[in-house]
Amino acid sequence: MPLLEMRNIVKEFPGVRALDGVSLTLDAGEFHSLVGENGAGKSTLMKVLSGVYPEGTFAGEILVDDASRHFRGIRDSEKAGIAIIFQELSLVKELTVGENIFLGREPSRFGIVNWSELYHRATKLLQDLNLPIDPQVKAGSLGIGQQQLVEIAKALSQDAKILVLDEPTAALTESEVETLFGILENLRKRGVGMIYISHKLDEVFRMSDRVTVLRDGKTVATHTAADTNTNEIIAAMVGREVGDIFPVTTHSRGATALSVSNLTAYSADIAGKKLVDSVSFAVKKGEVLGIAGLMGAGRSELLMSIFAAWRGKHVRGIEVDGRPVKINSPSDAIDNGIGFVTEDRKRFGLILEQTIVDNMTLAGLKRLSGRIFTNRTKENHAVAGAMKSLRIKANSPLTVAGTLSGGNQQKIVLGKWLLTDPSVLFLDEPTRGIDVGAKQEIYAEINRLAKEGMAIVLVSSELPEVLGLSDRIIVLHEGRVTGEFTREDATPEKVMAAATGNH
Numbered sequence: 001m002p003l004l005e006m007r008n009i010v011k012e013f014p015g016v017r018a019l020d021g022v023s024l025t026l027d028a029g030e031f032h033s034l035v036g037e038n039g040a041g042k043s044t045l046m047k048v049l050s051g052v053y054p055e056g057t058f059a060g061e062i063l064v065d066d067a068s069r070h071f072r073g074i075r076d077s078e079k080a081g082i083a084i085i086f087q088e089l090s091l092v093k094e095l096t097v098g099e100n101i102f103l104g105r106e107p108s109r110f111g112i113v114n115w116s117e118l119y120h121r122a123t124k125l126l127q128d129l130n131l132p133i134d135p136q137v138k139a140g141s142l143g144i145g146q147q148q149l150v151e152i153a154k155a156l157s158q159d160a161k162i163l164v165l166d167e168p169t170a171a172l173t174e175s176e177v178e179t180l181f182g183i184l185e186n187l188r189k190r191g192v193g194m195i196y197i198s199h200k201l202d203e204v205f206r207m208s209d210r211v212t213v214l215r216d217g218k219t220v221a222t223h224t225a226a227d228t229n230t231n232e233i234i235a236a237m238v239g240r241e242v243g244d245i246f247p248v249t250t251h252s253r254g255a256t257a258l259s260v261s262n263l264t265a266y267s268a269d270i271a272g273k274k275l276v277d278s279v280s281f282a283v284k285k286g287e288v289l290g291i292a293g294l295m296g297a298g299r300s301e302l303l304m305s306i307f308a309a310w311r312g313k314h315v316r317g318i319e320v321d322g323r324p325v326k327i328n329s330p331s332d333a334i335d336n337g338i339g340f341v342t343e344d345r346k347r348f349g350l351i352l353e354q355t356i357v358d359n360m361t362l363a364g365l366k367r368l369s370g371r372i373f374t375n376r377t378k379e380n381h382a383v384a385g386a387m388k389s390l391r392i393k394a395n396s397p398l399t400v401a402g403t404l405s406g407g408n409q410q411k412i413v414l415g416k417w418l419l420t421d422p423s424v425l426f427l428d429e430p431t432r433g434i435d436v437g438a439k440q441e442i443y444a445e446i447n448r449l450a451k452e453g454m455a456i457v458l459v460s461s462e463l464p465e466v467l468g469l470s471d472r473i474i475v476l477h478e479g480r481v482t483g484e485f486t487r488e489d490a491t492p493e494k495v496m497a498a499a500t501g502n503h
């Protein structure tokens with residue numbers, strides 16, 4: 001008898017059949033991965049399971065311990081022992097870590113929250129998980145990776161017997177990923193069943209007992225992990241063979257497009273702490289410059305400071321096309337031909353309530369630069385073209401951005417900046433949460449843009465991506481440049497050595 005059974009689930013949104021008869025089982029102590037392209041229906045299936053989409057808004061049946069369940073909301077699924085860590089962070093930024101962990105379940109006596117008990121339990125939980133996080137700080141002050149770990153602590157505090165993780169490692173450092181997998185290994189021993197959603201197939205194969213592949217809202221296959229392999233899974237996901245993911249290209253480099261000298265950026269929270277320390281670099285027209293480094297090395301802070309979007313103090317000299325420029329705000333940066341796909345699409349990239357067209361044109365850019373597109377038809381046309389070339393899965397350019405799958409939202413952010421036709425484009429984790437097929441398309445797009453003469457600065461935590469795309473790589477460690485390699489010289493070993501400070 002499986003611990004969980006989902007039978008023939010059908011879920012429709014206006015104009016989209018997101019789930020078209022999906023069935024899935026989960027055993028106690030099983031690690032079951034759920035994979036599929038962006039928009040395949042993974043998150044939707046898990047929202048059905050957790051009561052986000054209540055009974056009556058979908059067809060099919062959910063059984064836990066062989067009994068049919070009818071969830072009217074998340075509280076009901078929690079009571080049935082189901083905990084879910086959502087793809088999009090859902091912590092309340094204004095509340096402390098401890099308050100977030102016990103939100104709605106605060107320990108209380110006579111109706112009054114027992115704060116010392118709450119923080120005592122939160123401290124113990126975080127310690128048990130080996131997470132060096134202070135439960136008294138506001139959740140919003142933590143980096144994305146740490147917020148993700150707090151979400152995990154929150155789910156575990158509920159003593160769930162079924163744990164769903166929807167792309168939990170997207171924003172984690174390598175050591176945080178190890179911490180997470182250690183925790184999951186323990187949970188498996190305790191008999192917790194886990195459903196694990198990820199686009200990182202190496203993670204999928206690391207712990208899975210079974211792997212289920214969804215495509216266009218249907219189950220295409222459920223394999224025992226030991227009997228299948230990465231290629232078979234990818235082929236099932238995209239419905240075709242995927243060739244060499246990094247096409248070999250040569251870019252001819254032109255004049256220097258952007259040069260930055262002696263950039264130092266300070267922490268916004270800790271006075272005097274340098275996150276980026278006297279970094280200088282230049283990027284030429286037609287060149288892809290990769291910036292490698294571990295999380296926390298200062299890569300995002302570097303780009304944000306150039307763009308005048310960093311919250312803390314920063315000093316630097318910037319030249320565009322060989323002339324010194326003053327960039328005091330993001331709109332100055334845009335006016336100087338710099339575009340920026342930021343890592344946190346929710347915070348900087350996307351207005352979830354607005355349509356794709358508004359996000360890609362007016363809303364995002366007018367706000368930043370004061371630039372106004374006047375020709376609506378031309379604009380719709382350009383957006384439709386970008387949607388097609390990036391393979392954005394949506395009914396129309398008038399679809400509301402918030403209703404798209406996570407990966408498709410990321411593609412809109414990329415498309416928005418491409419439409420401004422920048423001469424220098426910053427890409428910070430451009431393929432986070434993107435499926436393999438779409439990744440390949442984004443890589444081809446990056447190569448095409450470089451070929452046309454755009455200067456590209458790429459930050460990515462995926463080393464193969466940096467190595468596969470960059471003409472040149474600089475490596476940061478604790479805010480300083482610790483290595484520089486050409487495409488020919490760069491090896492994973494050399495880059496990692498520089499990134500960990502062993503150079």
Ligand SMILES: Nc1ncnc2c1ncn2[C@@H]1O[C@H](COP(=O)(O)OP(=O)(O)OP(=O)(O)O)[C@@H](O)[C@H]1O
Nearest residue numbers: 013018038039040041042043044403404405406407
């Ligand atoms: N609230 C909603 N309203 C309308 N359509 C939706 C809504 N939520 C999801 N969809 C659509 O349902 C389909 C499945 O989306 P879902 O988020 O489940 O994909 P996913 O497999 O999780 O993708 P990703 O890997 O990008 O996270 C997509 O076509 C999406 O646009």
Ligand SMILES: [Mg+2]
Nearest residue numbers: 042043087406
């Ligand atoms: Mg999803």
